[in-house]
Amino acid sequence: MTAVLPPGSPLEAMLEGRVPVLRVPMRGLWDLAARRRLRRLALSGGVPLVQTWMGRATRLLRLPSRRVVHVARLGGYYDVKGYRHAHAWIGNTRGICDHLLAAGLPASRVFHIGNFYRPPPPLTGEQRAVLRRGLGVPEGAWMIFALGRLHPNKGFDTLLEALSRLPETIAGRPWHMVIAGEGPLGTELREAGRRLGLEQRLTWPGWNPEPAPWYQVADLFVCPSRHEPLGNVILEAWGNRVPVLACASQGPSELIRPGRDGMLVPVDRPPALARAIADLLGEEALREGLVEAGFRRLEEEFSVEVILERYRDLYERLTGA
Incomplete structure (x- = not known):
């Protein structure tokens, strides 16, 4: 697993020592250099699946076939126009999944997986x-x-x-x-x-x-x-x-x-x-x-264990693993 983040992302500190991080500037939807680099990383990295988490990354990543599966995850009721080119979609609520289906995306490729939260130790x-x-x-x-x-x-x-x-x-x-x-x-x-x-x-x-x-x-x-x-x-x-x-x-x-x-x-x-x-x-x-x-x-x-297991199951289903 590798995380691709824009330089200066606060997520990098959270992932340090856990997941390799590649930094790719994503300056806008018309950043052709970022689009080429993301595509090259996806197709040459030996991975079966790429998941995009933010709208800009989703719009920039354009894969020519399903040899590498592109999964787009949505956390809001966004315009589906910028997400249609993905191969599968995750909504973190059933309402968002219904929004995707109403926009004409195939039900067999729309999946509901919620967010997780790990409680910290209680205060004294x-x-x-x-x-x-x-x-x-x-x-x-x-x-x-x-x-x-x-x-x-x-x-x-x-x-x-x-x-x-x-x-x-x-x-x-x-x-x-x-x-x-x-x-x-x-x-x-x-x-x-x-x-x-x-x-x-x-x-x-x-x-x-x-x-x-x-x-x-x-x-x-x-x-x-x-x-x-x-x-x-x-x-x-x-x-x-x-x-x-x-x-x-x-x-x-x-x-x-x-x-x-x-x-x-x-x-x-x-x-x-x-x-x-x-x-x-x-x-x-x-x-x-x-x-x-x-x-x-x-x-x-909504525990970490429950949600990560749902992601693992979905990835295996989409890649045939």
Whole structure:
């Protein structure tokens, strides 16, 4: 196995010492030098299969036949035009697979394989207390957590409207909201928080490439997205044993079994989201049940071992190995 990455890719550090890496600049869809080099690597490397993970790499790689199988993996509802030349396709949700089939791709060559998540070791009690203080969470307060790019698709404006409807305390405890991420709406959302009178109840810690500790110190994770193809954040929340509340966009609706391993509310409905937050924080038994069921779902369907085995099975099927 060899990974082909553009120079400076953050994935290179993750793969160091595990997988050989070749660096190929991919400057754009009309980068003919990259197109020739990728084709040469695929055809002369003695490999039976090449999988592309990003749109640019998929569009640049053009193979003349199925002597080397080209598998394109999609993590969103992209225009299929740039993917049709592949020989097989993977969607990381059933909804994306349905999108590919609706575009006319053959059902015999479209496959569903989800994402995986490997939970880290749990924090100690002292580590949890220190981290919560560092995030500005008052002693004894509920910590509500959300994570994502500060972009219209992520619905953080809806979340702020919902928070403005919450009472001062829930089940006798104050609450504090931590929204992690960066993006084009950062300034606008912070101003909205001030306008809604939430400034003292909000922490904006920015982006963290390793957010697991933040999940672990939270009492509730909220995914307010109005457009979310999968929702890796839900897998991360399950793996870090925090109850999940999400708006019913595409990915969360597919992942969550309401009342069993998470809760769903309609998209862009602040009153419903506020009620669900208050209800969950007020019902300890419900939260505990969601946590245990979510962790089991992760282990049974989205663990590293389960997902890698599905990829191995698919590769063998496509190559006749």
